[in-house]
Amino acid sequence: MLAQIHFRLRTREAVAAHLKSFSTRNSEREALIRKWFGDAGCTGANLSEQGLDRRLPPNVICVLPGETAEVIVVGAHTDKVESFGDGVVDNWTGAALLPSLVYSLSAQPRHHTLIFVGFSGEEKGLVGSRYYVDHLSNEQRAHVEGMVNFDSLGLGPTEVWASHADQVLLDALAAVAFASKMPVTTMNVDDLGTADSESFARYQIPRITLHSVTQQTWPILHSPFDKMAAIKMNDYYDSYRLIAEYLAYLDDALKAPPAVKPVP
Numbered sequence: 001m002l003a004q005i006h007f008r009l010r011t012r013e014a015v016a017a018h019l020k021s022f023s024t025r026n027s028e029r030e031a032l033i034r035k036w037f038g039d040a041g042c043t044g045a046n047l048s049e050q051g052l053d054r055r056l057p058p059n060v061i062c063v064l065p066g067e068t069a070e071v072i073v074v075g076a077h078t079d080k081v082e083s084f085g086d087g088v089v090d091n092w093t094g095a096a097l098l099p100s101l102v103y104s105l106s107a108q109p110r111h112h113t114l115i116f117v118g119f120s121g122e123e124k125g126l127v128g129s130r131y132y133v134d135h136l137s138n139e140q141r142a143h144v145e146g147m148v149n150f151d152s153l154g155l156g157p158t159e160v161w162a163s164h165a166d167q168v169l170l171d172a173l174a175a176v177a178f179a180s181k182m183p184v185t186t187m188n189v190d191d192l193g194t195a196d197s198e199s200f201a202r203y204q205i206p207r208i209t210l211h212s213v214t215q216q217t218w219p220i221l222h223s224p225f226d227k228m229a230a231i232k233m234n235d236y237y238d239s240y241r242l243i244a245e246y247l248a249y250l251d252d253a254l255k256a257p258p259a260v261k262p263v264p
């Protein structure tokens with residue numbers, strides 16, 4: 001256990017129940033995440049939707065205010081491809097974790113303001129995440145110290161797209177994985193696809209994407225086999241535990257170094 005880390009966990013049963021409550025309609029998926037954000041305590045001005053220019057469901061946004069204006073964005077896309085499968089892996093596994101992570105991180109005061117975003121239209125070309133980051137002001141973008149994205153968890157142990165991750169975020173992930181004895185390995189998907197984290201990279205915002213896809217399981221995505229039956233629940237729950245601890249760790253690790261005190 002790393003020092004100064006505070007988080008709580010939902011039970012395996014609760015996490016599994018959220019995953020199994022998926023809809024195959026993108027508008028219903030967004031609405032479910034919004035409802036669960038509310039259940040996790042995100043209410044009033046801290047819970048909002050961001051309509052897109054195109055005929056897609058909105059982004060859904062939950063803000064957990066911190067002690068400073070510094071921000072960590074935590075994202076996962078809510079939509080599935082229109083054609084095949086139930087879209088459970090890609091990306092209900094990621095979206096359904098967002099409200100559980102709100103629960104996990106909300107028990108203690110935070111240094112950073114955590115902004116959880118369920119992005120719409122990822123499968124249409126990162127539409128929701130691009131819209132989100134494009135519509136931040138320059139000042140707002142400057143306050144985002146990191147963007148942590150999850151896409152397609154639960155096919156196996158946690159993987160990280162290391163070649164498209166910021167080194168500080170990567171080192172922090174390795175530290176948490178080592179301390180908690182939970183596995184993380186590198187699986188780069190440069191030649192296979194993209195993810196909402198890349199919308200943030202366009203603005204030089206440090207970003208990282210966690211997933212679970214390997215060369216063997218890649219064909220499940222966007223296929224009729226993207227169903228509950230593809231999920232390894234133990235691995236999925238481990239990914240949730242790892243990510244909850246990772247976010248708690250980042251909240252501490254990404255603090256600006258204390259100002260040098262003047263010598264009296």
Ligand SMILES: [Zn+2]
Nearest residue numbers: 090091151152
């Ligand atoms: Zn995806």
